Amino acid sequence: MSTKIIYTAIILRPKHQERLQALAPTYEFRNAENPLSEAEIPQVEIMLGWDPKVGNQILALENHSLKWIQANSAGVDYLDLAALDKQGILLSNMSGIHAIPIAESVLAMLLARYRGIQASIRSQEKNEWLAFEHVPYDELNGKKMLIIGPGKIGQRLALIVQGLGVNVSGMSRSGRQLEHFDVVYRQDTLQQHLGDFDIIVNILPLTNETHHYYNETFFNQVKPGASFINVGRGPSVDTDALIRALETQQLAFAGLDVFEEEPLAADSPLWQMENVLITPHISGLVxxxxxxxxxxxxxxxKSYLATQDLARNQVDLTSGY
Structure with missing residues (x-):
């Protein structure tokens, strides 16, 4: 009888590793410190986290034992979902664990914009006292925010900003109504509502449908002078279209944590734009x-071993989330 193996893509602390081993005593555990032999690669049944070198070796085999991948991220666009679907491999993600830090990062970007913090930091770097008449300032209270992709992160953000007097709406494929949102619109009604909002926050997953979702047509439809925040996926935004919208002041501000290409090229115009706040893909740090x-x-x-099914965060391999 061949050995059943669980491969962990990161080195877990002993207490976490021991917890897993107690749940699956009939499995061998492997990781980078206790690597797989060539003969053991086809015997991996579960991957906790994604190691592309090991994972791609497994998926390239005609016969392997892989049945479940637990991604360590919320987004799974870096995986070949069609191949997993074809091979009947379960996939789950870490949806939910990033909700608090990403929501707080969005709030920080908006406060930096509306309370003159960004301008003050630039002045401090030059040892300059910025006269108040030169400080761009406003208040979040009373602003209208649209969260596109109102999942767990969006719901946490809605809860936070609602307490600051922001009127929060969401947009999703289904239009299912959610707590902390004034209303959630269906995505196919976007054009009817887009011009109503002062702040637009992208938290969409990256799929074929959402690649360059935020393009020139989209930005031309937003309320002139709106703010745009991207903590979703970089390739969902057409960068050239975003730059044009910022240059023409169609967008007054952009807070960007993710980009089409990372790291962001040193010669990107975004670095020098005073109406842009850049963070290096850190909003999800937990x-x-x-x-x-x-x-x-x-x-x-525990669920997989008992039922061959998953208790939390199973990804629909067709939709990508």
Whole structure:
């Protein structure tokens, strides 16, 4: 009888590793410190996290044992979902663990914009006292925000900004109404509502449908002088169209954490634009990351071993989320 193997893509702390081993005592555990032999690669049944070198080796085999991949991220656009679907491999993600830090990052970007923080930082770097009449300032209270992709991150953001007096709407494919939103519109009604909002936040996953979703046509339809925040996926935005919208002041401000190409090229015009705030794909950084992912590992592993199904965050391989 061949050995059943669970491969963990990161080195877990001992207490988390021991917890998993107690749940699956009949499995061998492997990772970079205890690597797979050539003969063991076809025996990997579960991958906790995605190691592209190991994973692609497995998927290239005609006969392998892989049945479930637990991604360590919320987005899974870096995986070949069609291949996983064809091979009957379950996929789950880490949806939910990034909700608090990303929501707080969006709020930080908006406060930097509306309360003159960004302009003040630039002045401090020059040892200059910025006269108040030169400080761009406004208030979030009373603003209208549209969150496109109102999943767990969007719902957390809506809860936070609602307490600051922001009127929050969402937009999703289904238009299903959600707590903390004034209304959630169906995505096919976008053109009817887009011009109503002062702030637009992208939290869409990246799929074939959402690639360059934010293009010239989209930006031409927003309310002139709106703010645009992207904490979703970089390739969902047509960068050239975004730059044009910022240059013409169709957009007054953009807070960008993700980009079409990362790292952002040193010669990108975005670096020099005073109405742009750039963070280097850090909005999703989570304290106690291993603790949070090991909780999902454990819950899903327990479910998988009992029922061959997953308790949390199973990805629809057709829709991509």
């Amino acid at each position: 304290r106690h990351f291993q603790k949070l992912i090991s909780e999902i590992y454990s819950e899903n592993l």
